Amino acid sequence: MKPTLLCLASYFKGNRFLEQAKAEGCTVYLLTIEKLLNEPWPRGSLDDVFAVPDFTDRKKLIQAVAYLMRSTKIDRIVGLDDFDVEVAGCLREHFRSPGLGDSTARYFRDKLAMRVKARELGIRIPDFTGIAHHADVTAFLDRVPGPWLVKPRGDASAAGIRKCHTKDEVWRRIHDLGDEQSFHLIEQMVPGDLYHVDSLVAENEVIFAEVNAYWRPLLDVYHGGGIYGTRTVKRDAPEVSALRAANKAVLEGFGLGWGASHTEFMKAHADGGIHFIETSSRVGGAETATMVEAATGVNLWAEWAKLEIARTEGGYRLPPLKARYAGVTISLANCTHPDTSSFTDPEIVHRMAMNDHIGFVFAADTPSRIETLLDGTMKRIANEFHAAMPAAESVAH
Numbered sequence: 001m002k003p004t005l006l007c008l009a010s011y012f013k014g015n016r017f018l019e020q021a022k023a024e025g026c027t028v029y030l031l032t033i034e035k036l037l038n039e040p041w042p043r044g045s046l047d048d049v050f051a052v053p054d055f056t057d058r059k060k061l062i063q064a065v066a067y068l069m070r071s072t073k074i075d076r077i078v079g080l081d082d083f084d085v086e087v088a089g090c091l092r093e094h095f096r097s098p099g100l101g102d103s104t105a106r107y108f109r110d111k112l113a114m115r116v117k118a119r120e121l122g123i124r125i126p127d128f129t130g131i132a133h134h135a136d137v138t139a140f141l142d143r144v145p146g147p148w149l150v151k152p153r154g155d156a157s158a159a160g161i162r163k164c165h166t167k168d169e170v171w172r173r174i175h176d177l178g179d180e181q182s183f184h185l186i187e188q189m190v191p192g193d194l195y196h197v198d199s200l201v202a203e204n205e206v207i208f209a210e211v212n213a214y215w216r217p218l219l220d221v222y223h224g225g226g227i228y229g230t231r232t233v234k235r236d237a238p239e240v241s242a243l244r245a246a247n248k249a250v251l252e253g254f255g256l257g258w259g260a261s262h263t264e265f266m267k268a269h270a271d272g273g274i275h276f277i278e279t280s281s282r283v284g285g286a287e288t289a290t291m292v293e294a295a296t297g298v299n300l301w302a303e304w305a306k307l308e309i310a311r312t313e314g315g316y317r318l319p320p321l322k323a324r325y326a327g328v329t330i331s332l333a334n335c336t337h338p339d340t341s342s343f344t345d346p347e348i349v350h351r352m353a354m355n356d357h358i359g360f361v362f363a364a365d366t367p368s369r370i371e372t373l374l375d376g377t378m379k380r381i382a383n384e385f386h387a388a389m390p391a392a393e394s395v396a397h
Contacts, residue, residue, distance in 0.1 A: 002024060002025040002026045002027070002309060003026055003027075003045065003075035003076050003309060003312065004026065004028075004072070004073060004074055004075045004076070004307065005021055005026050005027070005028050005029065005033060005074075005075070005076045005077075005078055005308065006028070006029045006065070006068075006074045006076070006077050006078070007028065007029065007030050007031070007080055007083065008020075008031050008032075008077065008078065008080060008081075008084040008087055008088055008091075009030060009031070009036070009080045009081055010032070010033055010036075010054070010055050010081055010083050010084055010085075010087075011036075011081040011083065012036055012041075013080055013283075013285070013311060014040040014080035014283075014301060015040075015041065015042050015301075016080070016289070016299060016301035016305075017078075017080060017301040017302070017304055017305045018030065018041070018042050018045050018046060018305075019042050019045045019302075019304035020301065020302040020306065021045070021300075021305040021308065021309075022042075022044075022045035022046070023045075023309065024068070024181065024305065024306060024309055026305075026308075026309065027327075028045060028046055028047055028050045028305075029030055029046065029047055029048050029050065029068075029074075030046050030048075030050070031050045031051070031052070031065070032049065032051050032392045033051060033052060033054050033055065034049070034051045034052070034053055037051050043315050043364040046182050048083075049283070050064070050250065052064050054378070055083070055084065055087045058087070059088050059311045060104050061080075061087065061090075061091070062090070062091065063303055065091055065095070066095075069095070070319075071101065073095070075097075075098075075312075076097065076099065076101065076308055076311075077095070077097050077339060078099075078100065078308060079089050079090050079179065079281075079282065080232050080282065081282065081286075082109070082280055082282055083253045084183040084282075085100075085105050085108055085280065085281055085282060086102070086105050086106065086109045086110075086154075088100070088105065088266050089101055089102045089104070089105025089106070089109075089306060090102060090105075098291070098311065099257070099258075100255075100256075100281060100313055102258070103257055104254070105281070106234040106255065107121035107254040107255070107279070108256070108261070108280050108281035109280070109281075110153050110154060111151055111152070111153045111154070111185060111278055111347070112128075112130050112153045113153075113215055113256070114186045114278060115128050115185070115187075115277055117177040117253070117254055118250065118276050119254075121249065121250075122252040123246065123250060123253070123276050124246075124274060124275050124276065125275055125276045125277075126187050126188045126189070126190045126266070126275055127140075127143075127187070127188040127397050128140075128185055128186060128188070129185065129186050130182070130185050131174060131177075131181045131182060131185060131186060131239075132181075132182050133149075133174075133201055134174075137170075137174070137186065140186060141167045141170060141186075141361070144168075145187075146164065146165055146166065146186065146189070147163055147189045148163075148164050148170055148186050148188060148189060148199070149161055149162070149163055149164070149186070149187045149188075149189050149219075150162045150164060150173045150174070150184055150186055150188075150353075151184060151185050151187060152183060152184055152186075153183050153184060153185055160360075163189065163219070166290050167324075170186065170305070175236075183359075188205060188290075189269050190266050190270075190275050191268070191269045191270070192266040192267050192268040192269050192270075193213060193214075193215070193217075193267045193273070193318065193374065194217045194218060194264060194265075194266055194277070195212065195213050195214070195233070195263065195264065195265045195266075195267060196212050196213075196230065196264045196265075197209050197210065197211050197212070197244065197262075197263050197264075198210050198212065198245055198260075198261070198262050198263075198283075198288060198289075198292050198300060199245040199247060199251060199254045199260065199261045199262075199263065199297070200233065200259075200260055200261075200300065200303050200307065201251055201257065201258060201259055201260075201261060201307075202258055202307055202310060202390050203257070204252055204256065204257050204258075205252065205253060206244075206247065206248045206251055206252065206296060207301075207318060208217045208295055208296075208318055209244050209247050209248070210232065210295065210298075211232075211233045211235075211239075211240045211244065212230050212231060212232055212233060212288075212291070213230065213231060213233050214228075214229070214230045214290075215227075215228070215229030215230060215231070215374065215378070216229070216328070220395045225310035226372045227329060227330070227331040227358075227378050227381055227382060227386060228286060228328075228329060228330045228331065229327065229328065229329040229330075229378060230286075230288070230291070230292075230328055231325070231326065231327030231328070231367070231370050231374060232295045232324075232326050232327065232367065232370065232372070233367075234323040234325075234367045235323065236311065237266055239272075239274070240289065243265055243267075243274060246265055246274050247263050247265070250263055250276055250279050251263065252262050252332055253297070254279065256281055258307050258308070258316045259281055259282075259304055259307060259308075260281070260282060260283045260301075260303070260304040260307075261280055261281055261282070261283065262279075262280050262283065262284030262285075262288065262299050263276075263278070263279040263280070264278050264279070264360060265277055274385070276337065283300045283301055284300075284303065285361055285364075286328065287328045287350065287359060287361055287383040288300075288302055288328070288329055290328070290349075290350050290361045291326045291327065291328045291361050292326070294324065294326035294349050294361055294362075295323075295324050295325055295326035295363065296321050296322050296323070296324070296351070297319060297320060297321055297322040297356060298318065298319060298321065303318070303319070322367055324362070324363055324364065325360050325364055325365070325366060325367045325369070325370045325373075326349075326361060326362060326363045326364075326370065327361070327370040327373065328359065328360070328361045328376055329359060329360055329374055329378050329381065330352060330357060330358070330383075330385065331357065331358050331359065331378075331381045331385065331386050331387070332356060332357060332388060333356055333357055333386070333387055333388040334385055334386065335356075335385075335387045336355050336356055336389040337355070338357075338358045338385050340358060340360070343360065343377065343380075345362065345373060345377075347362045347363055347364045347369065347370075347373055348360050348361070348362055348394050349361050349362065349363045356387075358381060358385045360377060362374070362377075363372070385396045
């Protein structure tokens with residue numbers, strides 16, 4: 001019998017997962033937050049939709065799910081967004097459901113927990129320290145040359161990160177944080193090129209891993225008001241095997257078990273070494289899944305849904321793989337509904353449909369063609385459509 005899934009979404013995403021799970025014969029329930037009820041969820045693929053004001057009050061959330069479970073047997077709890085990973089872990093822990101519990105979920109959400117675990121496993125990472133005992137911070141700043149990054153442990157992307165060039169800057173930031181200090185860490189900044197590896201895992205083995213490279217580091221884009229871009233790395237590039245090996249060490253060492261992951265690495269300018277930056281137990285955002293599917297034929301959302309079923313039934317197989325190349329670019333736009341009709345490249349396979357944004361996904365047979373398309377499109381967006389706003393201190397849904 002196919003499992004009954006309770007899917008958590010504090011952000012509007014994951015429709016393909018919901019649709020695929022239903023197509024596979026699962027009973028699918030969605031638990032979201034009240035302000036997202038009117039989003040275009042795939043209602044035809046959902047057996048019911050429930051909403052709470054937010055996911056922040058864990059006790060009330062547990063009570064709400066417990067009330068549902070009085071009459072409905074839930075086999076799997078799935079967190080669809082980055083912010084839902086720990087929430088799902090908390091619910092699994094309470095109801096003793098299969099999947100990542102509180103502690104393991106933290107490896108895929110808490111930037112300090114994942115760094116401590118990586119260090120235990122011997123995975124190369126930028127030097128870091130938590131912000132708890134101030135003498136440890138002093139020793140770190142004396143030992144590790146700057147610049148340093150003060151990072152929130154729980155935010156997504158580059159939100160809330162501060163770059164500090166002097167010890168005084170670090171301490172000012174720490175004192176400004178007040179009682180929020182322990183929810184942050186300090187990390188040595190390693191200049192380099194930022195990559196992401198997008199993966200599927202079954203029985204704690206990485207069975208699919210696509211290596212992609214950001215056009216610019218996310219910190220520069222987020223705080224500099226730039227245009228986002230990423231693309232498939234040439235598959236015989238020398239860094240690809242090293243990135244796949246590092247990704248395997250992270251995901252299998254952290255114990256993901258089953259599901260999808262988006263993991264970031266830095267290739268240092270100084271020595272070419274691969275440094276682990278952060279990981280997750282979900283599909284990457286910003287049209288990453290669309291790009292990966294255009295390049296490989298693998299839809300990460302749909303395959304993740306199949307893996308949730310294979311967890312008990314077994315028999316999972318990857319779909320046939322393509323070996324094309326793809327890229328994506330996204331920007332805030334200077335109008336609510338930008339007219340993209342003048343972008344006529346035949347390689348465009350997706351146009352982003354989100355208010356106040358403009359974005360495209362391209363697919364081609366060669367990486368050089370993707371580079372040309374991204375370069376030209378980003379220049380046009382910068383000249384005709386781009387808008388910027390101050391970086392937020394944190395991400396809130």
